[in-house]
Amino acid sequence: MARPDKVTAVAEIADKFRGASASVVTEYRGLTMSQLTALRVSLGDGATYRVAKNTLVKRAADDAGVNGLEQLLVGPTAIAFITGEPVDAAKALRDFAKANQGLVIKGGYMDGRALTVTEVNQLADLESREVLLAKLAGAMKANLSKAAGLFAAPASQVARLAQALADKRAEEGGPAAVDTAAPEAAADTTEAPADAES
DSSP: OOOHHHHHHHHHHHHHHHSSSSEEEEETTTTHHHHHHHHHHHHHHGEEEEEOOHHHHHHHHHTTTTOOGGGOOOOSSSEEEESSSSHHHHHHHHHHHHHHHTTEEEEEETTTTTEEEHHHHHHHSSHHHHHHHHHHHHHHHHHHHHHHHHEEEEEEHHHHHHHHHHHHHHHTTTTHHHHHHHHHHHHHHHHHHHHHOO
8 A cells, every 4th residue: 555645745746747837857966955955046936846756756757647757767866847937947957967067967848748868958058938039029120110111112212203203304394394285285175165065
């Protein structure tokens, strides 16, 4: 019969898996308690770091429907359950592992599949969501400015073309030709009623 404390631990870990947007499996061999505390602080509010027995993690992963972590659950294991921005937590873990050789990233789980160490590092290399959104906003603003310029261009081109045409006619004596055409048009309109009366 399973001990109640183990059943509770499995249920808690399974809930962590279900509530996490990503999880990173690590080995913490050789880290002191103060280093583990520093790691938890560096992860911030968007992630929790939990040391757990591999057998309990395997059962919890099965309960939560998380597959592909079995080969990672060897040796002393701790898992970062990420509820915030996965990129930020992956960066924090990678940076901490560089400074503290006792922390080894084994892999992870995100979007329904297991991640390799390389994929976790690639995730850490990405820019954060806020930076990407700022870049997107800047690109959209630049494109809107270009679009405004394109929409304004036809009107300004027509105005320049009309001015160039007026300048050309002025050089050729165009306004006089326009003035002489106007009385002829008036004469044509006066003749039309006379024809209608007869």
